[in-house]
Amino acid sequence: MILLQNVSMTLRAAGRPVDILKAISLEIPAQQSVAIVGPSGSGKSTLLGLMAGLDRPTSGTIMLDGTNITTLSEKQLARFRLRHIGYIFQSFHLIPTLTALENVLVPLELSEARHAAQRAAELLKTVGLSDRMDHYPAQLSGGEQQRVAVARAFACHPPILLADEPTGNLDSATGAQVIDLLLSFHRDFGTTLVLVTHDHTLATAMQRVIGLRDGRLESDSLSIMLDPAQSPSFCTGEAR
Template sequence: MTKILNVNNLGKSYFSGSKKLTILKDISFSVEAKDTFCIVGPSGSGKTTLLGLCASLDQPDSGSIELCNTETGNLSEDERAQLRNQKVGFIFQDFQLLPTLTALENVAVPLELQGNKLASKKAMELLEKVGLSDRLDHYPSQLSGGEQQRVALARAFSNSPTILFADEPTGNLDAETGEKVIQLLFDLNKELGTTLIIVTHDIELAQKTNHILKLKSGRIVENTTMAK
């Protein structure tokens, strides 16, 4: 299988005043194309920091990341942004929808930025897939949390990403709504052949993926392939 993400000896630290805080140390793993992969661990273990580094939103202090066959450490900020726009999708815990745009407009924006002349049509199709064809003209404030996350799901898949990063995608949802969103996420992921990497503290969600990487105090303590 093709490796879509290779992480080698990754390290990341921050300074708090004069004190150096090591967030991640000696992190190495790889993810295969079209796989489902989960990063788990307690609060403060470095999960979200690792996700940001893998997605090329930030740069490590040491080590290397190869994302979609591209060594990200050799890229300028503009080149990394271009890589994300072309290859990467994101889903966040707090939805991050634009409040002044309708559901349809929120999903169409990434497509319009790419110059896609069929942006509205594709956005409409994606919103239909997530069961929101009757909410196209609604603004985020007029949608429930679950509906907002479904709009975010449609937006994440709008540019047909090679790899999708989801940071606590059910963190702001009740259990029943979260379950429906996760089912949609996995269904869309399978249908569109995307690689899925999820950060979560939800063990039930983690066990739905093919691989679980467990962090503790910035180090890998477990790297498990799940029996399916």
């Protein structure tokens, strides 16, 4: 579960404090899929970064699966993130000097996982890239790079996957493949999935849509389709 209580974020821009998030309280139960939508600059990336522990709020509390991440040391936070959170960036953020396989190996080796190489290869197979394992990011298309990033984010089997506009740099067909992958982890492993998107169709594939405006929660709507097994394939629109 992700629990935010009165979370505010104030940054300084041009010497003045700017309130980027204003007293946000929010509860996302385990296994839910959530879209965060809102105009550019409304605070979506900031909010997601706080949930991931990439940043710390100015005030307020963030609990992930019962742990208050706002009070952890940097070292504790890094270790917590490795086991609990998978994060996917709009621009993939793969390490350019490592192959696809080596990129997926990074979190596995950091967490001292057993059979790391085998697990990394299986993950790349799951995302449809068994024949691209030894390729470097520059040798892969955008969609392939994002699928490597998805495999890396899911490598340690985190209970929470967060994605900031994961399809923002992809064409719609390629983007749909990436979303189907994220939804398949959500469905098959009960992974909590929170993604930021501009795409309305994508947002409605999630069980819940949260709207942000000017750093505040503007809307919060739950779809009736709560059983992930009932959610249609995003690529084909067919029921599973």
